[in-house]
Amino acid sequence: MTLQSLPAPRALTAVSADGTPVHVEVYGPEGAPAVVLSHGWTCSIAFWTEQIRALAADHRVIAYDQRGHGRTPAPAATGGAGYSTTALADDLEAVLAATLGPGERAVLAGHSMGGMTIMAAAGRPALRQYAAAVLLCSTGPSRLTAEATVVPLRPGGARSRLTAAVLGAKAPLGPVNAVSKKVLRYATMGPGTAPERVEACARIVHACPRGARYGWSQVLAGLDLEAGLRELRLPVAVLVGTADRLTPPVHSHVMVEALPHCTGLVQLAGMGHMTPVEAPEAVTAQIRELTLTYLGVKSGEQEKEKQA
Template structure:
């Protein structure tokens, strides 16, 4: 595998206040005034999950990444503060804090980040600012029923065991050979390189136990089918064919239900952590959306144009 690029550029950090007063940690990369991309990470992750996309996009985009409440630099929610309403409120707060009036952005959401976008789809501020969306390795409902983390036939027993496993309150413990093997089985494709497994393990294990459990309860009862249908803007859908947490059945159904699906990309052999497992493919989808709906060309494309 090729060497990773250099370190991330230094972010400009700010705090967005959500509707209930919760502070949301936000990082902004890239030049002021550049076309905007907003990145919403998934359950048990953080802004660090988007490192490869930030490196690739920050040269010619203003990349806005934020920590979902209880993750990374965003404090744990108050009692009752874990809900799909809170997800939507937090995204609206980030958009208000980082985008000017009428400014539009491409939004990319991975897993719970995609669910965040569905939860906010009918909100006025979302509709004002969202130009296009990437739904990456996600689903709107029936998460425990469709997940294949527990190797049993579909049915009530598998759903109950999946809910129990994902909602366990026990600490994850240290990152070691055993924990990385478990994480890889549950969340990544069989061919994922060890350094990518290591990177994901360190991010996931850093998530506080309370937030991990609190959000697991929301995900177990998730129903955002109505929000999915409210996404009346261009939406691309991406999934790994070896995704055990949100299998491709979700993405195929979403592509059929969306009012304006621009395409369904299925990455062979990739698991749930596609932005880390297949960073170039995910970045390419974001770039395609910014080019099509914000008119943004990459630096390489501009050079080719100049040389023509």
Template structure:
């Protein structure tokens, strides 16, 4: 029997949701959404990265749901969200806005946190009317806005055309990852995590990443290879914090520093020494703390504060 695409025990096992729903995006893509915590608590929305799923946020969900309404969703093609027809940064933005509309009351605003491709989702959505209506503050975690392949450090060789070409071929491979094995975990740890990553952290990441369908992984890799969202940063005017790991090989710390310098309202840059790309799992307390600081600095509205009823839920 095939193991589930997440660990089932320990702090990185995803908790059961209070409720689940389906949000329908602009092109008809159907997105699996989970809501955790008290329905009347201030909302936090979590957007995961490439090859991940809602399970990636297990530690944050478990902590934040004690006093927040935590909304997490599977990006199209990931987790329990079926593959969509289109894979573009515009689709990422459409999907986030569909989730916000399906889960928040009119005018209700949330803290939105995105890891890796989830951070790119936030950048892609910045400037949209629905984003302005529903987002009070944002977190860009282990992410970048452009030049991802050229600046990745997966290959320990000098920067240049050869490294960029080979890195692109590796990250954009159509080869299936297959079952989780000791060799597979070793490769994943080297490419995506810091040297201090524990065996349970590596296992949690490996299960999630290996669970992503090969075709979906490839389709999004092509989008990320050509990513250029730098022009969108000026539209990201809400208070926005940035987190990066100093040992991140996929989005090296120079990306986090560049984002912090370019944001109109940077709420702080947190550099995590020795951490790799999978910071929500490698450093769960640090990531959760920044989300809480954003919520305290610019409190998200409670649903009752909007006094405009509840959102229209989109269900199967």
């Protein structure tokens, strides 16, 4: 699963508030309704390959690399303002301002840390100006290490501390091989995930620089975006896999209750944390439903049926 089979994107750079150059790629026809994709921790634009492939025929799909991932440089050092939810929100604001015109609105989809990015930006002027609706996909607002079930222990302080230590390990991930793929599948994907999808995820995750992986793990360990979640005063759909060990469904239920305008909760049976890769059609369908409802966009197949 690579972007090589897709048309060449229009690449641009959005400059964040602290001067960080954020790498952005735009697919699909100019003037088409817009979708903005924000990926998660240790991932990159490539994580959204199947959504880009499916949507770019009749949407303008805007995807960007979070700082420290893909082609967007990492902050100079961990522990500073460059690694923070404020920085994530700044980057998203910069992307929206650089890619959307006056009066233009988009559907925003965020997976994992990408969903947290949207929550962090909830009160920002750019989000209020440009966002028509949101998909929060396999994510959560707080208590990430307390609720994660990656470590097979009973809930409590010991499990939370061990989870934080595992996810925040500074050791390199090493090569993609049978062992590393087995570990990744256990931690992030459902047991029935196809081998080629596990392979694709492993190559994306292992490509994330160690410094950025560690820096963002520290932010996620202390995450609290409950206030931002309540500030998302626009239509928001929530999606989660029932076998998600990193952001289990308990987070999605919390979000559904807290969101001022939740349009519904979709639970994908047997799917893990990497839902855009594990169940690409289901995630794409949710994005399409939001574009149809809030941007008035029908897919090419729907248009053909209408004309027939």
